[in-house]
Amino acid sequence: MVQTAHVSAVVWSAAGSLAAWLWLLLCQGWFWRTDVRLPPLGVPDAWPGVCVVVPARDEAAVLPASLPSVLAQDYPGRAEVFLVDDGSTDGTGELARELARRHGGLPLTVDSPGEPPPGWTGKLWAVRHGIALARARDPEYLLLTDADIAHAPDSLRRLVAAARTGGFDVVSQMARLRVESRWERLVVPAFVYFFAQLYPFRRIGRAGTRTAAAAGGCVLLRAETAARARIPDAIRHAVIDDVALARAVKRSGGRIWLGLADGVDSVRPYPRLRDLWRMVSRSAYAQLRHSPVLLAGTVAGLALVYLVPPVAVIAGAVTGSAAAAVPGAAAWLVMSGTYVPMLRHYRQPLWLAPLLPFTASLYLLMTVDSAVRHHRGRGAAWKGRTYARPEAVPDEG
Incomplete structure (x- = not known):
């Protein structure tokens, strides 16, 4: 029995x-389909100004593989990079300056905001400082990208073209994560699969839906939208900051697009299960x-x-x-x-x-x-x- x-x-x-x-x-x-890629690209009437904000804390190990690709963006308009050193102890800021001297490319400013006050995560405090520096340049768009993300030379141009021609306030791409070790092969593709199951990409880009998410490694954000949605102040304590950013933008009436990336790659290794x-x-x-x-x-x-x-x-x-x-x-x-x-x-x-x-x-x-x-x-x-x-x-x- x-x-x-x-x-x-x-x-x-x-x-x-x-x-x-x-x-x-x-x-x-x-959710299981992987054909949600950047929308068909048109050519904007004029290429708007863009400021790239890179929060970085103890990233000296990955910067040589990522930062030169950001500085080397082939962008027809005005663009500038702000790397915000979030209290690094490994020489991240000095290495960034050295890489800029060695590789050239877009202008680079390296600055540090000091320790975050209570109620702020370190990354979002750094992003806030970077956005404040960028506003002096009056950009139309902000590209928020992590220090471990390498971009193809046309990455910024394609992001801006998709945002301008598609009328999106946020265009975000899920970077291709590294899959070289045995554990990375077993765990990493599933990480993106589970994320897409929770936040189906097609629903995110559809008007009138409540589903909202972004991929924090690569987020192109309209500066006016950031101000209207109070980014990042409104999400200052968020640990999962990319999803919180997307929700804040959608609540403010903004349009979001998220898809899988071609030419945006994470260079951070996760070789062991731990x-x-x-x-x-x-x-x-x-x-x-x-x-x-x-x-x-x-x-x-x-x-x-x-x-x-x-x-x-x-x-x-x-x-x-x-x-x-x-x-x-x-x-x-x-x-x-x-x-x-x-x-x-x-x-x-x-x-x-x-x-x-x-x-x-x-x-x-x-x-x-x-x-x-x-x-x-x-x-x-x-x-x-x-x-x-x-x-x-x-x-x-």
């Missing part, structure tokens, strides 16, 4: 998982708004959607229950099929697709670890700083 009850539970769970995957396949904004673990766990619980209820729901949802299918297949094979094995196998097949386009985007072998349940189990553990770290006072830690949850941050009054 007990065994029958267990088999029945597996059967119902497998059926629920299959139903969830069919809904995700057909009703979640075609490096990737730290990247995910530092912000996973913040994504859940530090809510134990949302955490429990997320864990249950991940288990149902990603872990039940292989469990049902194994249980069905062991017990001889086709009623468990068939829907489990079908759900696993749909799951793997939706992952294939992302693996192709990252030029990875397709045999990694059936391993997605294992990767999802890692993300589940990273999320739980993020919550544990938060409750131990070590959540949202990055490069020597630990950030409080927003409710614990004093307001400016």
Whole structure:
């Protein structure tokens, strides 16, 4: 009787998982497709002024592979780069100046705002300082790009052309992350896949939808929109600043576009599992708004959607229950099929697709670890700083 009850539970769970995957396949904004790229480009009547803001904290290891590409932008209009050194201890600022002297290109200003006041994350305090410096140049657009992002020579020109001709207030591209180590191949494409599942790119760019997100490594933002949406002051405590920025812009009436990048690449390595673990766990619980209820729901949802299918297949094979094995196998097949386009985007072998349940189990553990770290006072830690949850941050009054 007990065994029958267990088999029945597996059967119902497998059926629920299959139903969830069919809904995700057909009703979640075609999240699994990877053809959302920069809109067809026209040529603006005039090329507007752009200021590039690069917040950087202890980035000497990656700057030689990224900053020269920013300085080398082939942009027909006026453009200038502001690198904001956020309290680095590894000579980031001096290295940036040396790279500019060596490589030339766009004018570079290096400055530092000092330590952030209470209620600000270090990155957004640096972005605020960079935007303040940029406003003296009266740019029409701001390009916010991380210090580990390398750009193709035409990257800025294509971003501006897409924004001007498409009428977008934000044009953001999800940089292609590095996939060289064994763990990067297993975890990184899934990171982008899960992000697209949460924030389907097609819905973000569609007028009238509430879905809003951006990719913080590459965000072209209209300066007037930034002022209207009070960026970054309105999101000063946000750990997941790119999504918070997009929401603030959309609330202010702005239009957003987000897609996968060609020619925008992250050069930051995550060679070991613990490096990737730290990247995910530092912000996973913040994504859940530090809510134990949302955490429990997320864990249950991940288990149902990603872990039940292989469990049902194994249980069905062991017990001889086709009623468990068939829907489990079908759900696993749909799951793997939706992952294939992302693996192709990252030029990875397709045999990694059936391993997605294992990767999802890692993300589940990273999320739980993020919550544990938060409750131990070590959540949202990055490069020597630990950030409080927003409710614990004093307001400016």
